[in-house]
Amino acid sequence: MKRFQLLQVKVLGAAREVGRSAFQIDCDGVNFLLDYGVELGRESAYPLQVNPQDINAAIITHAHLDHSGNVPALFVHGSTDVYATPPTFDLSRLLIEDMIRLEKSNLPFDLSEVAKMMMHSKEIKYREKITRGNASFELRESGHVLGGASVLVESQNKRLFYTGDINPKGSRMLREADLDLGEIDLLITESTYSQTDQMPRLEAEEKFIEFAYEVLDRKGTLFVPAFSVERSQEIAVILKNAKFKHKVVMDGMAVKVNEIMLKYPEYLRDAEVFADSVNHAVWVRGERERKNMLDEPAVIISPAGMLVGGSAVFYLQNLALDKKNGIALVSYQGEKTPGRKLLEKGLVSIRGKEVRAEADVRQFEFSGHADRTALFDFIKKIKGTPKVLTIHGDDQSCTKFAEEIHERFGFEAHAPNAGEIITV
Numbered sequence: 001m002k003r004f005q006l007l008q009v010k011v012l013g014a015a016r017e018v019g020r021s022a023f024q025i026d027c028d029g030v031n032f033l034l035d036y037g038v039e040l041g042r043e044s045a046y047p048l049q050v051n052p053q054d055i056n057a058a059i060i061t062h063a064h065l066d067h068s069g070n071v072p073a074l075f076v077h078g079s080t081d082v083y084a085t086p087p088t089f090d091l092s093r094l095l096i097e098d099m100i101r102l103e104k105s106n107l108p109f110d111l112s113e114v115a116k117m118m119m120h121s122k123e124i125k126y127r128e129k130i131t132r133g134n135a136s137f138e139l140r141e142s143g144h145v146l147g148g149a150s151v152l153v154e155s156q157n158k159r160l161f162y163t164g165d166i167n168p169k170g171s172r173m174l175r176e177a178d179l180d181l182g183e184i185d186l187l188i189t190e191s192t193y194s195q196t197d198q199m200p201r202l203e204a205e206e207k208f209i210e211f212a213y214e215v216l217d218r219k220g221t222l223f224v225p226a227f228s229v230e231r232s233q234e235i236a237v238i239l240k241n242a243k244f245k246h247k248v249v250m251d252g253m254a255v256k257v258n259e260i261m262l263k264y265p266e267y268l269r270d271a272e273v274f275a276d277s278v279n280h281a282v283w284v285r286g287e288r289e290r291k292n293m294l295d296e297p298a299v300i301i302s303p304a305g306m307l308v309g310g311s312a313v314f315y316l317q318n319l320a321l322d323k324k325n326g327i328a329l330v331s332y333q334g335e336k337t338p339g340r341k342l343l344e345k346g347l348v349s350i351r352g353k354e355v356r357a358e359a360d361v362r363q364f365e366f367s368g369h370a371d372r373t374a375l376f377d378f379i380k381k382i383k384g385t386p387k388v389l390t391i392h393g394d395d396q397s398c399t400k401f402a403e404e405i406h407e408r409f410g411f412e413a414h415a416p417n418a419g420e421i422i423t424v
Contacts, residue, residue: 007158008423013047015418016395019066022047027135027155033058034162038069052078056132060084061164062148063091072113086123087147087264143170143177144368145230162188172237175269183384186424191393194401198371208364209242216246216297220324225312227305227331228253240277249293251284251302252311305331307338320348325359330366388413
């Protein structure tokens, strides 16, 4: 007689919060670690610890630090195999090494652990099944960032799907998410925008282009602080698609990301359009070039998206006090970040003093996440009667989303706490 097998999920992070995503999946003795991220801030937060010797495989869904940033910690006193797509490894390494440079001694690991992580890296393609004992997993295209994935775990009679960060429709750069899943027993879904619908993408693009012309026509410079992975490149693609007539500049980490993304045309919706868009921009590679970019009106795209650091700080300090300039916030602005302060209070910090920004500041919705409508559309198509865990959102986004899923679909849905273990 076949033994009925249990599948357990231990929630290590991203519980009623955005940041430090991590989930340990126990398939009757075979353990997979899905993501192992960090939440950077004044006091950085990490997931609950795991013993790497207990982990049969660690899987990075995508390169953003809230999903990949703590993986080197697995190599401080142990090791395990780490799986991801090739672009995810390249981009993760870039972002983690940059984080180490910025955070210096505040992290529980250093560059030697990153090197060990890369030594244990196993590059896999989408839909390539990896088997460990009585369980297997495969990556599915997520539409969120280059090389980004969701994870399908199968263990004899149980199937689990973890969305990671997902954008079912994809973008100008990325294909739609691959959601042909079959029946699911447990769904772990992000909830970031479960309570809000975003402006339709074409409308957001039109408003952004209008603003860019408005600023450039008055001989100002439009500064676009944007996440280095994906958002910076997407803005360049949008400008090129609109046949924007003025100079476009890309700076900071975004330039290094451009180089990596150009290596992986097969992961893009249209590699030719992407290459034309980023190559059309002027790439800034040093301080002298950066200063020269202020000499004539342009659209300048530069990380960090929340104005926390990077070359964005230079541009902010040089452009924020002139009312002919504009600042377009196109990335999520976390609580207590300089970007949120600029958005809500109109204040910038210049040489240690808080002053009022004179530049025209506007926000545009270009999220790489599914919004409320897209999340419900996705869940409506799920086959089977899965248990649902709502994660990766603020408290209300997770708890209310779980209630609504139960009301609409009858699924058993729950917003777990860190440390909780769920069995199916």
